[in-house]
Amino acid sequence: MTPLFYLADLFGVMVFAITGALMAGRKSMDLFGVLVIALVTALGGGTLRDLILDNHPVSWIRDDTYILVASLAAVGTVLWVRLTRPINERGLLVADAFGLALFTVYGTEVALQHQVPISTAVIMGVMTGVAGGVIRDVICNEIPLIFQKEIYATACIAGSLVFIGLRHLDLAHELATGIAMLVVLLTRLAAIHWHLSLPQFHLLDRD
Amino acid sequence: MTPLFYLADLFGVMVFAITGALMAGRKSMDLFGVLVIALVTALGGGTLRDLILDNHPVSWIRDDTYILVASLAAVGTVLWVRLTRPINERGLLVADAFGLALFTVYGTEVALQHQVPISTAVIMGVMTGVAGGVIRDVICNEIPLIFQKEIYATACIAGSLVFIGLRHLDLAHELATGIAMLVVLLTRLAAIHWHLSLPQFHLLDRD
Amino acid sequence: MTPLFYLADLFGVMVFAITGALMAGRKSMDLFGVLVIALVTALGGGTLRDLILDNHPVSWIRDDTYILVASLAAVGTVLWVRLTRPINERGLLVADAFGLALFTVYGTEVALQHQVPISTAVIMGVMTGVAGGVIRDVICNEIPLIFQKEIYATACIAGSLVFIGLRHLDLAHELATGIAMLVVLLTRLAAIHWHLSLPQFHLLDRD
Numbered sequence: 001m002t003p004l005f006y007l008a009d010l011f012g013v014m015v016f017a018i019t020g021a022l023m024a025g026r027k028s029m030d031l032f033g034v035l036v037i038a039l040v041t042a043l044g045g046g047t048l049r050d051l052i053l054d055n056h057p058v059s060w061i062r063d064d065t066y067i068l069v070a071s072l073a074a075v076g077t078v079l080w081v082r083l084t085r086p087i088n089e090r091g092l093l094v095a096d097a098f099g100l101a102l103f104t105v106y107g108t109e110v111a112l113q114h115q116v117p118i119s120t121a122v123i124m125g126v127m128t129g130v131a132g133g134v135i136r137d138v139i140c141n142e143i144p145l146i147f148q149k150e151i152y153a154t155a156c157i158a159g160s161l162v163f164i165g166l167r168h169l170d171l172a173h174e175l176a177t178g179i180a181m182l183v184v185l186l187t188r189l190a191a192i193h194w195h196l197s198l199p200q201f202h203l204l205d206r207d
Numbered sequence: 208m209t210p211l212f213y214l215a216d217l218f219g220v221m222v223f224a225i226t227g228a229l230m231a232g233r234k235s236m237d238l239f240g241v242l243v244i245a246l247v248t249a250l251g252g253g254t255l256r257d258l259i260l261d262n263h264p265v266s267w268i269r270d271d272t273y274i275l276v277a278s279l280a281a282v283g284t285v286l287w288v289r290l291t292r293p294i295n296e297r298g299l300l301v302a303d304a305f306g307l308a309l310f311t312v313y314g315t316e317v318a319l320q321h322q323v324p325i326s327t328a329v330i331m332g333v334m335t336g337v338a339g340g341v342i343r344d345v346i347c348n349e350i351p352l353i354f355q356k357e358i359y360a361t362a363c364i365a366g367s368l369v370f371i372g373l374r375h376l377d378l379a380h381e382l383a384t385g386i387a388m389l390v391v392l393l394t395r396l397a398a399i400h401w402h403l404s405l406p407q408f409h410l411l412d413r414d
Numbered sequence: 415m416t417p418l419f420y421l422a423d424l425f426g427v428m429v430f431a432i433t434g435a436l437m438a439g440r441k442s443m444d445l446f447g448v449l450v451i452a453l454v455t456a457l458g459g460g461t462l463r464d465l466i467l468d469n470h471p472v473s474w475i476r477d478d479t480y481i482l483v484a485s486l487a488a489v490g491t492v493l494w495v496r497l498t499r500p501i502n503e504r505g506l507l508v509a510d511a512f513g514l515a516l517f518t519v520y521g522t523e524v525a526l527q528h529q530v531p532i533s534t535a536v537i538m539g540v541m542t543g544v545a546g547g548v549i550r551d552v553i554c555n556e557i558p559l560i561f562q563k564e565i566y567a568t569a570c571i572a573g574s575l576v577f578i579g580l581r582h583l584d585l586a587h588e589l590a591t592g593i594a595m596l597v598v599l600l601t602r603l604a605a606i607h608w609h610l611s612l613p614q615f616h617l618l619d620r621d
Contacts, residue, residue, distance in 0.1 A: 024561070025617030032568055033561025034615050039537075047466065052254065054263040056468040057530075064531040078615050116264075117271040123246075134346070139548070141557050143348045147231070147240025154239055201241050201285050203232030259461065261470040323471075324478040330453075341553070350555045354438070354447025361446055408448050408492050410439030 012099035038074035125160030159184035219306035245281035332367030426513035452488035539574035573598035
């Protein structure tokens with residue numbers, strides 16, 4: 001991992017930890033709850049990916065900077081909100097889109113290094129990007145947001161496929177990473193700006 | 208795995224993916240949500256079993272036909288319902304019982320190949336059969352159906368025990384599989400037909 | 415593992431299985447549901463720890479006494495309540511604190527044997543102590559209690575850190591275990607007695 005990519009990865013961890021801490025605050029959790037939800041949101045997707053790929057040790061065991069960054073982000077979020085500074089929701093959405101782009105491409109790459117089928121690589125990319133948020137929502141007793149609102153995971157699928165395609169064409173690693181991240185980022189920002197959503201599947205509950 | 212067993216396995220994946228897609232529709236999820244819930248329902252139980260048994264690579268990484276079948280089943284379910292064809296609930300229940308029978312026996316066998324205690328083999332059989340549905344219900348914010356209604360997991364326990372017993376008696380593999388699957392299938396169909404349930408454990412909430 | 419420690423471990427499994435069975439009773443689950451929730455509560459934390467540490471086979475596969483004890487505790491709880499004996503809530507809380515103390519120290523030690531960073535060892539200790547209860551609450555569709563009420567996980571963090579510190583000082587294993595368990599136990603009993611809680615993080619839901 002290049003130093004630039006490593007810093008970007010830590011930035012993604014920080015952003016996801018902040019979204020976790022904010023959700024925990026909406027559920028009036030105590031400080032420990034805030035910390036756990038922040039850690040799970042930031043590191044859950046990558047952990048699940050590593051378990052399924054049998055890729056040990058998982059990232060935050062190999063390097064405890066991840067735990068440190070996520071914990072500081074959680075504590076920082078609580079302090080920030082306590083000092084009654086408003087949260088810049090728009091800024092957070094953009095930062096979240098950046099973290100999503102990075103996690104997706106990184107997850108896809110880890111999978112490719114394990115010589116898995118393309119379908120698995122895409123699933124691992126999407127899982128790295130979104131599973132932390134899904135676990136966060138499930139623990140907080142919410143139906144996961146990403147299954148109901150605005151194009152989110154679709155952006156991951158697109159970015160993951162673009163990355164796989166460019167790598168098959170032997171494009172330089174940095175360039176493929178940059179282009180694929182841009183695909184996720186722009187798709188996501190467009191979805192936020194124009195409130196784009198996938199069609200929903202409504203089925204009446206007949207039970 | 209014999210070709211017949213492989214086809215049956217794919218049939219089980221298809222049926223479980225359909226039940227996942229239908230549940231996602233009841234929660235008005237978007238197309239991506241439908242796809243994820245279908246995949247998780249169809250492949251979650253086997254994945255959890257493989258992780259706990261340290262049995263890598265997991266089935267759908269080794270062979271991407273599983274992902275393909277589950278995805279097509281999800282998309283097909285949405286199209287079928289959109290075209291306003293009613294769902295044959297009864298047919299689906301029978302198909303689900305068949306998938307359950309197959310997953311249970313297969314999960315038990317995978318565990319036996321790892322030389323685990325009998326209790327573990329039964330747990331792995333039941334887990335393969337029902338864990339996908341439990342994860343589906345938890346993500347969709349429902350208390351898992353199988354803990355509250357009609358004999359379901361009990362059918363798995365019976366089938367798993369019968370399979371282990373017959374294999375200890377050195378019965379031919381195909382025959383043991385067939386008989387054990389029949390035990391699950393008939394128990395389940397009888398439970399559906401006569402609305403058989405296990406006794407419930409009611410405890411007043413005193414908090 | 416010394417015989418005394420092994421017996422204590424089984425006692426912890428029993429206590430956690432009872433709390434699982436009681437929660438299942440509050441949700442009017444059937445007997446199978448009671449059994450599953452009891453097993454998950456008693457063994458879920460250790461299983462998750464072993465998966466993340468790649469520590470195979472997991473405890474209850476290596477030794478099926480764990481499954482047996484948890485199952486008997488679940489069945490015993492149902493019988494006890496059916497015979498209308500009241501539950502000694504206070505006694506259960508104290509027993510739970512003891513199980514928590516033991517699981518936390520044991521989880522920390524397993525992690526230390528894998529030469530992980532200190533942050534990971536603490537997380538593994540806390541996870542072993544509390545994750546079973548969190549999975550129980552999530553399956554039962556409740557926001558996990560430990561994120562909202564009374565000091566619980568904080569007691570685990572303290573005990574885990576004390577254990578790591580004493581082991582670094584080369585204190586005898588039994589002594590370090592005893593002192594660290596006492597830290598968890600006393601912190602927890604004090605929190606129960608005086609209703610101590612961590613500050614909560616309230617954030618208005620603006621969606």
